[in-house]
Amino acid sequence: MEIQPYLFFNGRCEEAIEFYRSALGAQELLKLRAKDAPPDPARPVAPEHADKILHATLVIGNTHVLMSDGDCRGGNAVHAGFSLSVTADDHASGVKYFNALADGGQITMPFQQTFWTSGFGTLIDRFGVPWMVNVRHEEPTA
Numbered sequence: 535m536e537i538q539p540y541l542f543f544n545g546r547c548e549e550a551i552e553f554y555r556s557a558l559g560a561q562e563l564l565k566l567r568a569k570d571a572p573p574d575p576a577r578p579v580a581p582e583h584a585d586k587i588l589h590a591t592l593v594i595g596n597t598h599v600l601m602s603d604g605d606c607r608g609g610n611a612v613h614a615g616f617s618l619s620v621t622a623d624d625h626a627s628g629v630k631y632f633n634a635l636a637d638g639g640q641i642t643m644p645f646q647q648t649f650w651t652s653g654f655g656t657l658i659d660r661f662g663v664p665w666m667v668n669v670r671h672e673e674p675t676a
Contacts, residue, residue: 542604
């Protein structure tokens with residue numbers, strides 16, 4: 535079994551794909567646009583929505599992140615009740631991911647040393663998606 539996040543971007547999915555590609559090295563696995571769907575007379579696609587993304591799959595690290603433009607009402611989606619968590623292999627990578635995701639967003643806890651790791655911080659990115667960036671805990675060596 536796998537559990538995968540499915541994010542809706544209110545018409546900004548294409549922009550989000552490019553942002554996560556730049557910030558996290560995301561790879562696009564699949565992208566289906568409204569115009570690619572079989573015609574459905576009961577639910578015709580408005581011409582202005584033909585290029586909107588019905589479904590996309592990104593691979594970020596070892597995780598598949600599913601996404602869509604959703605209902606295309608515009609603005610930021612409200613993502614509440616969860617955070618996506620990135621675990622960086624080292625402090626420098628943690629700083630890099632945190633700063634990249636925070637660009638155009640809001641830092642809710644600065645990236646800093648904590649009692650469990652050399653770096654942890656939280657933010658809400660420019661699309662309203664909450665993130666936690668954590669550096670992998672290193673076990674003390676004997």
